[in-house]
Amino acid sequence: MPGDERESLDRLRALQRDAETGGPQRLLDRIAEEIDGHAALFTPDGTPLTPHRELPGSLAETARRLRGGEARSVVEHDGAHRVAAFALSAEPDAPTLALAGPSLDRFTTEPARTDALRLLALSWRAHHAHERWRRADEAGDQVREAVLHLLIDGALPAAHRTAGALGDPLPDPMRVWVVEIGALERGDRDAVADRLVHLTGGRAWMIKCPVYSGHLIPAVPPMDHERERACLAELVATATESTGRISVGISNVLPLRDYAVGYQQAFHALAHARGNAERFATFGRGHDLAAEIAGAGQRWARQVLAGLEEFSPQRPQDPTREELRGTLTSWLMFHQQAARHLKIHRNTLQARLHKIGALLDRDLHRLHDQACVDLALRLRNSGAADASAEADLDALLRAEAVRRWAAQLLDPLRASPRLRETVRAWLLADARLPETAEALGLSTTAVRKRLVRAEQLLERSLLHSPSLSYDLHLAFRALNPLG
Template identity: 40%
Template sequence: MPSRPTRTSANHHTDDDHPRLLYQEATGPDGVRRVLELLALRLAGEVVLTGPHEEQAVAVPPGAERLLRVVAEDVDRVRAGDVDSAAVHADGHDVAVLPVGPPPARPVLVVARRGPLTAADRGLLAAAVDPLRLCRRAAIAEQRVERLAAADAAVREAVLHLLMVGHLSGARRTAAVLRPPLPDLARVYLVSGAPNTRGRLSARCRDVFGEAAWVVPCPVYSGHVIVIAPAGPAGAPPATHLIRELTDAVPDTRMGVGLRVALRDVPVGYKQAFHALSVARRRPERYARFSPRGELGELLGHAGQAWAASTLAPLLAHRPARTQDPDAFELLATLLSWLDFGARAASQLKVHRNTLAARLHRIGAELRCDLTRFDVQARLHLAVQLIDERPHPDAAAGVVGFPELLDHPEVRRWAEDRLAPLLPANRATLLTTVRTWFHHDLRTATAAAALGISAHGLRKRLSRVEELLGRSLVDGPSDRYDLHHALLAHPGLPPPG
């Protein structure tokens, strides 16, 4: 086509010869493209629908966008409403430019064919305007719904993240935008299904638990959905009928149920549900409740908080050199996320894996410790769990060392209770397996070689330990740190390794 075609302007109002077929195409999936393909086929030409500047043009065939360069001035005039339509003749092609919708900034239909456009052809184009307008508006509405759904999911995930890192007030303010308000007392349900069915599983959880519950796809595990539901009055059991309704309705669904916790303790409730889920995978009813056996942090009290503050002091005192660098709170949240989720912490924190690696390097440098050592990880995990920046009476009395912290009658009783499933003589092999795995810093191949078994055999033994303890051991959040402390505190066992 020549670069400067001749142009005329005109109005066209003809009856549609093919209304049924045009509306049939418009109501199908991807209606805009289907209508354009029908026009291109009937006219043996090229067709482009161009919307406002932020929209990408739809062209049939795909390379037909070059038409827009030829008739750019006419497209602008029709879009602005200066003319009702335009006709351009160029190098043996007839080009028609028609509006689709009211001005200003309206979409424009551009059609070119070799040879003249007949009256019947122009009638077909005029008849296509309304179906195109309707199916385009429907497509835009669907896109907006998708964007709103994505924004809703992002905000809900942000609320979950704020709860998990301890920003309770920020979580409440953000949640108030979406509704429902976050409950003061909650119970965490962790639902597991196939990764490719998580969208359907999330919708089903919303149907079953109702509008009062927060349903959030887990940002770490692709097959998990987290439900934070009001816990009800003290002593109220979990909603067993809801659990059964969900597990019965959705095949291959498993559910772990945490205890009743205050909203600030949702991270604890999540870990409880995670441990319960590891038990539910081995039960025919496909759900399990968390069975509490005492928490080490509660037994250590103020002495444990003082030890934690001393252990993490260099990290808490960190001040970033640049405003964009992570501060002490971000590094502490990063450390806890990594200790719980390993490499998956990048997904939970919404950072690149290289950013995660750089933060861990900074944390190791600040604390002057080797984060690859499992015993170091176990101590830091306990310290992060215990950290409390509020002053307490024992703070001025000095800080005890870690061995002395565990050398307490209540802690020793806790260790005996935690290790009880592994202490019978017929389970000595399992206890040895766990100790060897810890000693080799959780390196499966190295620990298996030291035990003289295959890596698969080691994983089977660890799975059996998970079943006996009723806790997750391999995947995080894991019980392996508490298990390590129990081995250290048990009066009848030598230290691991």
């Protein structure tokens, strides 16, 4: 093979490697090196596709002149250098390649120009298609996240309408799964989500958690028990060195309107799943305190929430009652992560919490007030009110049914007085580890280990929100007042 042909073939191979490994930008860098100058792509309106790089103004001008005429290429002089522009293709949205440098002839000769332009055009099309797919995928994720907010807020008709825009109906009834992916490598969550959809026969309505970046929280139609276990076993077995361990918490079968309850159940089950051999667990044991005092607690709940329910913003820029209620719900569920959940600045979150606290006359950073407001929100739409019931929390907690609920909830800790006392001290310290450690004379690490052990016994989450801390606080109060 003649030397010129061998050199041309080597150059073509190098261009192909650049296109495969670095896309259009790596090809542009190689071309710029060849001509000892600059190479850039410009959109049809003259905007450089690499705006962070400093480029001679003559490049954009030449690219615009090419777009203004009918020629497919332009070669001009710009002082001591030559400037050239080439259309990558006849497609209206295809970019223009503009070059400037003292060695421009190295590019403009055949077949150097033809090979480079063909590969650059193919690389750009592939990159452009990938970007369009990525943007479409991100838009789909945003719609699904909007459905998550609607479901948590109880706006079921709006959730159905929004989900309908994706052509993917929401399952009703369903189980909520919380799938935790141990590692956070880019793309791992997408890969596990695709695997889960495949394993469930396309029936999982997938949502990527906006709070915990390693979590998926799909709504899954109920399955036959054996099929569900096989699906879960295969899912956790897909864990790799890249993804890390996969754990799954599963809620009870619930109507779609109870998605928020299902999410909390699945989150609690996940705490248990992390420590068992199967790496998955279904929510079990226990009853809902709100269900035990549904009618009797309505009057008390209305009294607790009155300030917020009667609120009307005075200025157009003030948050509405619904926004404040959504902020309160998110705070009680996720605490500091609520800003991420709501897509607001943490200063905005704190300002809203200050406003809500003033309306309710509560300190929303104290566990007792958090537990009271959380229970009141759960009771808000729980059924017909008993007008004769007392509007007093302690009176409600003294009811025999509530005391049975509390005893059942705390029963797993009965055999371990040390763990029970640790949990009680943690609640008295507003669920703060340093203060708990100081009160018990232990290290923070020791307290954390005890609470992780308590999570396994209670089969509930304590250290991560949503946490069992509110119900535990009320259970201890029902059996033996705290503090």
